[in-house]
Amino acid sequence: MKAGEVIVQSLIHAGIRYVAGVSGDSVLEILDAMYESPDIEYIPVRHEQVAVAMADGYARVTGRPMAVLTHVGPGALNLPLGLCNALKDSVPLLAISGNINSSKFGRNVWHEIDIVSLLRPVTKWNTECRSPKDVADVMRRALMEAAGKRPGPVHLSFPKDVLSAEVQPPQRYEPVDICVPMERPEPDPQRVARAVEMFLSAKKPLLFAGGGVQWSDACEELLAVAETTGAPVVTTDSARGAIPEDHPLSFGVVGSLGRISACEAMRGSDLVLGIGARFSDISTIEWTLIGKDVPIIQVDLDPTEIGRQYPSAYGIEGDAKRFLASFLTEIEKRGAGPRRQKTDLASLPRIRGLRKMADEEWAELMNKDLTARPILPQLILREAMDLL
Secondary structure, eight states: OBHHHHHHHHHHHTTOOEEEEOOOGGGHHHHHHHHTOTTOEEEEOSSHHHHHHHHHHHHHHHSOOOEEEEOTTTTGGGOHHHHHHHHHTTOOEEEEEEEOOGGGTTSOOTTOOOHHHHHGGGOSEEEEOOOGGGHHHHHHHHHHHHHSSSOOEEEEEEEHHHHHSBOOOOSSOOSOSOOSOSOOOOOOHHHHHHHHHHHHHOSSEEEEEOHHHHHTTOHHHHHHHHHHHTOOEEEOGGGTTSSOTTSTTEEEEOSTTSOHHHHHHHHTOSEEEEESOOOOTTTTTTTTSSOTTSOEEEEESOTTTTTSSOTTOEEEESOHHHHHHHHHHHHHHTTOOSOOOHHHHHTSHHHHHHHHHHHHHHHHHHOSOTTOSSOOHHHHHHHHHHHO
16 A cells, blocks of 8 residues: 555545645645545645635534645645634644655755745644655644644645555554544533632623634534523624624624624623633734723633733633533522523613614614615625525
């Protein structure tokens, strides 16, 4: 079995069904192996950025990674923009690039470039496999890195001679049938209990949902917490739709790219509970939306993100879905509940005030002459809303 076949079999066993890319002679062994297998499909594209964008979108919709394949040199050099976008939004995908024969390394030959160093800042993990016997282990590590913990893009470089080398097939292929999340770490129960105590003590708490809620499939749990507590919900752009946008507690995207009413909801809160959100400069308008004395609870799968923007945040490491479920159970133990109806929630004084602001903001946005030429974005928006 050739090393290129091991790569393809590793992808198939991991549940990866699609590989998008641009062909080149540095990756022919991988292409040939895919051609021989009915369990994986190669999708040729015109540009490598398109391949990464396809993999990015596929992962966001399905929760499963897709692979990207590129030729050596200029092909791989078209990866950074898409990989950077995937890294910022924690999107799992696997980029594989071919390379020149390893015997030519260091001789400044045609297409020689240190692609691993170039892609290091825009990947969660990346490496070059220079030994055929290491191919299966490298693939296993790459797939686990892509979907494990906080997901993200990974990159592997394979010299041409490594791909064509004969190797012993692994005794078993791992991981099998990967998807996000691969792990669901339980939050510390004592810290969850303390978070509930802080939340229930606040008069104007806010739920701030980030992309981690979407990746954890925790939207139903978020809605349950919101409807039980009556707290308004704002989101990052990547968490849009985590709560139905026509729900009375939903105030949409917050920050410099968000809605005025969402920003006012955050600015007027006396406690912010962030779940899977990084509290970035965009979401907080350069960290101005949250008062310096306002308590922050930050829940994140990645402990390195906790306290990065707000060092005083009360941090809880754990999966968003598990946290919200534990949070809801703890609230119910303290006598909260049951979940309130939408009409009851809409009548809450704080929600009523924020809703009035949101409705006025929307009315002002849409109060345009929709017959104007050239056409306005509001016309397209109105037509799309009517269709949907």
